[in-house]
Amino acid sequence: MKRSRVPGRILQILVAVFLYAPILVLIVFSFNSDKSRTQFKGFTLDWYRSLFENQQVLSALYLTLILAVLSALIATVIGTVSAIGLYNMKRRPRKMLLALNNIPVVNPDIITGVSLMLVFVLCVSFLRSLGADAGLGFTTLLIAHVTFNIPYVILSVLPKLRQLSKHTYEAALDLGASPFQAYRRVILPEIMPGVVSGAMIAFTMSIDDFLISYFTTGTSVQTLPMVIYAMTRKRVSPEINALSTLMFVTVLVLLIAINVLQVRDQKRKEQKRS
Numbered sequence: 001m002k003r004s005r006v007p008g009r010i011l012q013i014l015v016a017v018f019l020y021a022p023i024l025v026l027i028v029f030s031f032n033s034d035k036s037r038t039q040f041k042g043f044t045l046d047w048y049r050s051l052f053e054n055q056q057v058l059s060a061l062y063l064t065l066i067l068a069v070l071s072a073l074i075a076t077v078i079g080t081v082s083a084i085g086l087y088n089m090k091r092r093p094r095k096m097l098l099a100l101n102n103i104p105v106v107n108p109d110i111i112t113g114v115s116l117m118l119v120f121v122l123c124v125s126f127l128r129s130l131g132a133d134a135g136l137g138f139t140t141l142l143i144a145h146v147t148f149n150i151p152y153v154i155l156s157v158l159p160k161l162r163q164l165s166k167h168t169y170e171a172a173l174d175l176g177a178s179p180f181q182a183y184r185r186v187i188l189p190e191i192m193p194g195v196v197s198g199a200m201i202a203f204t205m206s207i208d209d210f211l212i213s214y215f216t217t218g219t220s221v222q223t224l225p226m227v228i229y230a231m232t233r234k235r236v237s238p239e240i241n242a243l244s245t246l247m248f249v250t251v252l253v254l255l256i257a258i259n260v261l262q263v264r265d266q267k268r269k270e271q272k273r274s
Contacts, residue, residue, distance in 0.1 A: 023248060030241035047238040048246075054239060057227060061243075064224040067138070068206035071145035076199040078146070079153025080191075084183070086154065087161040101151045109148075113215035116144045120216060136218035144216040145209065149202035156198030160191035193262075200258075204251075 033042035051057060086094050086101075104112060120140045127134035164187070172182035188195070210225035217223070222230075224243075231237055 026241050027245045027248070030238060030245045032238060035238060047242040051239045051242045051246075057224070057239065057243065060222050060224045060227040063138075063221065064207055067142060067145060067223065068203050071142055071149055071206045072199050072202040074142075074146045075149035075153050075202045076195060079150045079198055079202075080157050080188075080195050082150065083154045083157035083161060084187070087158060101154055104148055104151050105155070109209070109211040110215075112148060113144075113212040116140075116147065116212065117215040120144075136216065138217075138221050141213060141217045141221060141223075144212050145206045148209075148212060149205055152201045152205060153195075153198035156201060157191055157194040160194035161187075164190055196258075 028040065029037060030047060031043050031045070032040050033044040033046070086097055089097070117136075120136055120143075124134045124136065168186060168190070169182055172186040173179070177185065208225070209223075210229060213223045214226060217226075228240055228243075231240060
């Protein structure tokens with residue numbers, strides 16, 4: 001048995017090295033005193049200082065965070081309500097709508113981006129014909145991000161709804177709660193882990209997106225991935241390494257904090273039950 005476990009452990013180590021070795025190299029060279037991407041010539045924090053003095057990167061980061069937060073909140077609300085509606089549907093319509101919901105998830109981003117761009121251009125042309133001052137910008141970008149985030153929220157909330165007892169909602173109504181109170185005070189707390197997971201996925205997808213943002217935004221708005229792409233077309237600046245390091249550390253801290261909170265909640269529930 002011990003011999004049979006050795007290949008599995010070696011494979012796990014190789015997968016971990018394959019996934020995290022490039023990130024480790026990026027973090028190390030973010031402290032390199034030289035612009036070289038192959039030789040480490042000394043420790044410095046100049047690239048971090050230069051990053052915080054780069055107004056283009058900071059403004060793009062601010063816009064990206066605002067966009068990610070807004071799109072995640074809107075998509076979470078719409079996706080949660082949609083998941084509850086799908087769960088309460090009959091079997092055949094539910095299967096049909098779930099199949100339609102899965103299309104944007106497996107669809108290539110370039111097709112989604114071009115399709116949304118054509119829709120937005122058509123709407124802008126119609127509004128301009130009415131005399132309105134319309135164009136591609138932050139609004140179209142926000143709508144696009146909400147659109148591709150909703151399916152991920154639905155897929156995160158539905159499993160939690162399936163874990164619920166079918167009689168939970170009816171029991172809340174029998175105890176005197178209104179339909180809205182039953183969903184808000186009984187159903188929503190039970191599916192909250194799925195809602196939080198969907199919101200986190202939507203937030204991450206929004207920050208990470210490049211293709212859809214590239215096709216659905218105007219010339220006056222640039223997200224962080226678009227700015228990084230423009231910087232890498234000439235040469236990879238060490239500022240990008242510093243920015244990527246900060247983003248990786250931030251995500252890592254958030255994941256650790258969420259896991260710690262989940263473990264504490266489970267322990268509290270177990271103590272209450274005992």
